[in-house]
Amino acid sequence: VSRFEGIAMAPPDPILGVSEAFKADTNDMKLNLGVGAYRTEELQPYVLNVVKKVEKLMLERGEYKEYLPIEGLAAFNKVTAELLFGADNGVIKQGRVATVQGLSGTGSLRVAAAFIERYFPTAKVLISSPTWGNHKNIFNDARVPWSEYRYYDPKTVGLDFDGMISDIKAAPDGSFILLHGCAHNPTGIDPTPEQWEKIADVIQEKNHIPFFDVAYQGFASGSLDEDASSVRLFAARGLELLVAQSYSKNLGLYAERIGAINVVCSSSDAAARVKSQLKRIARPMYSNPPVHGARIVANVVGDPALFNEWKEEMEIMAGRIKNVRQKLFDSLSAKDKSGKDWSFILKQIGMFSFTGLNKAQSENMSNKWHVYMTKDGRISLAGLSLAKCDYLADGIIDSFY
Ligand code: PMP
Secondary structure: OOOOOOOOOOOOOOOHHHHHHHHHOOOOOOEEOOOOOOEOOOOOEOOOHHHHHHHHHHHHHOOOOOOOOOOOOHHHHHHHHHHHHOOOOHHHHOOOEEEEEEEHHHHHHHHHHHHHHHHOOOOOEEEEEOOOOHHHHHHHHOOOOEEEEEOEEOOOOEEOHHHHHHHHHHOOOOOEEEEEOOOOOOOOOOOOHHHHHHHHHHHHHOOOEEEEEEOOOOOOOOOHHHHOHHHHHHHHOOOOEEEEEEOOOOOOOHHHOEEEEEEEOOOHHHHHHHHHHHHHHHHHHHOOOOOHHHHHHHHHHHOHHHHHHHHHHHHHHHHHHHHHHHHHHHHHHHHOOOOOOOOHHHHOOOOEEEOOOOHHHHHHHHHHHOEEOOOOOEEEHHHOOHHHHHHHHHHHHHHHO
């Protein structure tokens, strides 16, 4: 008898499990709108041209594969903070940002969670309801207590701004408030610039610490600066804050696991101490991060011509998603005779759309229409083509009514 007899089968991951169900389906019309990965109009995975170019360069240079320092590649850490805050931002000039390369967004969030658990043992993290499913796992595994703040209003398929503000106000002073920098996952609903100011007011009043998850910089609007404006607004107020970054989407480096954790401190001295402790957390966890993705980012951002090429490709990706969003709205509006207003789809931003379909309706989408999506009603528009919008609209309308 196995010594592991008492170990129960873990449930499949609610997001990655969708891809497994998709693979098992043999129908020609099947669509995978579960996981958030960019596809071309032909629904093929995409490697950016600028990435291919830089990888060729790296091969020609015959770069070593020796260990990076615990904090990662220095050239990467420099450009990643500059990309986020802007190179001429005071927080950079004054050396107030502690940046450590992480294992993409997830690994960076996990290191930050361990840091919170170690140095703020009585603090709790507030996360939006709903949020990216893995946030809860990350804080649970790091033993950081969390609770939710209201975010989504099903009546308007929009932001429950008043609920959000009053929940942030009601949280114990000095809580960490997890915010999606842009393109909120799963809803696609972001606060307006005026709303961001009010959120910053309350966070400041309550002495909370903002904790940004930035997984889509440049990928949401097509502009790196625009997508970082929420983070920069908070930094400009002189607040201390945390930011986890990911290059999975904007550079298509999903499997390279490249990202960073940045902690903005009120002094360079505090930043140096925080950085030393982040390294201390990383060392026994994974020792040091992978080099390949870090070199790609450093080379792309460090060369003006390549940097421009990246921005152009990012605009193309963001543009394709916007076109699909528009086409899906058009298809739904044309086909739905009930008079339902679908314009909420156009107000959402980023690769996801929150359809408002409930669990049973989402199951109808996969069982009857071979459209695979998460059970919260989220679809990834990045996995949809213009050619399939009409088919998808038929499925959504059938499932709704
Ligand atoms: N945060 C959010 C909100 C995300 O949507 C994602 C990717 N789905 C991540 C973090 C992390 O992704 P990765 O670990 O690939 O960077």
